[in-house]
Amino acid sequence: MARRYERTPVSQTETETELSEQTHWMIAVRDNRDRNAFAALFDHFAPRLKGFIIRSGASAHQAEEIVQDVMLTIWRKAAMFDPHRAQVSAWIYQIARNRQIDIARKENRPMPEELKEEPGMEPDASQILAIEQEAGQLKQALATLKPEQREIVEKAYLGELTHQEISAQTGLPLGTIKSRIRLGLERLRHELKDLKQ
């Protein structure tokens, strides 16, 4: 895990200013254990997380307990954050859902193996930026959905629909997902090229 700190910080690259604040904060937390950056992440995400968790049926009090767990997990697992593969919101989304499920089912949710990155791998600012731009396009795609379609998407990703119910829906923004998949595959092939399987 510690090998993550050995790589060149992303902030040294020329596209620094184009990355979102959230990504900067998260990288500062990961590489420098920056508490101010963590506080900034809290200010941005904690109220959204609370709203998100309440929407999935928790009380305000329970929601704050889960927000606390999620924020501490962000701090402790920061080394696992890879901006080449996930935007901050996507990474935090998964942590939040995992925590909610672990509490609801009282068992650990099965998770895929983590990918181990080559030590000393150079950050690729254009890929990080591409992931961010995809996130922006995804947001736009969500914003242009009809209200009823949008509600279906929200329900699906809040865990309110079964996979059978999701597959019966046609309103999901799959076109956007497909281009996001292509982008991710390129990076992953690049990352895996030298990895022993």
Add this chain to the structure above:
Amino acid sequence: MSAITHHIPDAMLAAYAAGNLPHAFAVAVASHVSLCAECRVALEAHQAVGGAVLEDTGAVAVSSSLKDNILAQLDAPFTPEPVYERNGIFPGPVMEAMNGRAPRWKKLGMGVRQDILSADANGSVRLLYIPPRQAVPDHSHNGLELTLVLQGSFSDETGRFGVGDLEIADENLEHTPVADPGEACICLAATDARLRFRALVPRLLQPLFRI
């Protein structure tokens, strides 16, 4: 890994990202994703949609003490969750389902063995060991069954399934999976229905007698 041709359907990946798959299926999906770059990336795409939904959720003010409480805990000691590494043919999530142990095979007859990793009213997860050219037992299902190949391969009316391939079969699929010649086939089988504990031979005769 490029040899994988049978993947996880999009809706199932979305439900997995959202945490709304039955536990048994989640084990199979997490295991396939561990072996399959394509589905890993697709899962990341679904997480990105989830992230967009999170970003867009109406914010609710948190109580004034929450931030200080959390900041005060940053240096507190904590126990990291155990990480189960891949071991031979078994990906991390399968190792986790086995609690890190080796398989404990129980003979089912005709050279077929199984190890039930978990089973309750909500579903079951088990490993199956099928000798070459032997039919896969219990291939009529109550509910949905996901079968992930970990070693060798099997074939049925719908195609050939090699290492990393995931077959999804519902109760309407009538098929006869048979392990291919060569290496024994080892699979992870997950179902959302209660497992019926019956001997192999009567189960294989069921279609004949329409039990």
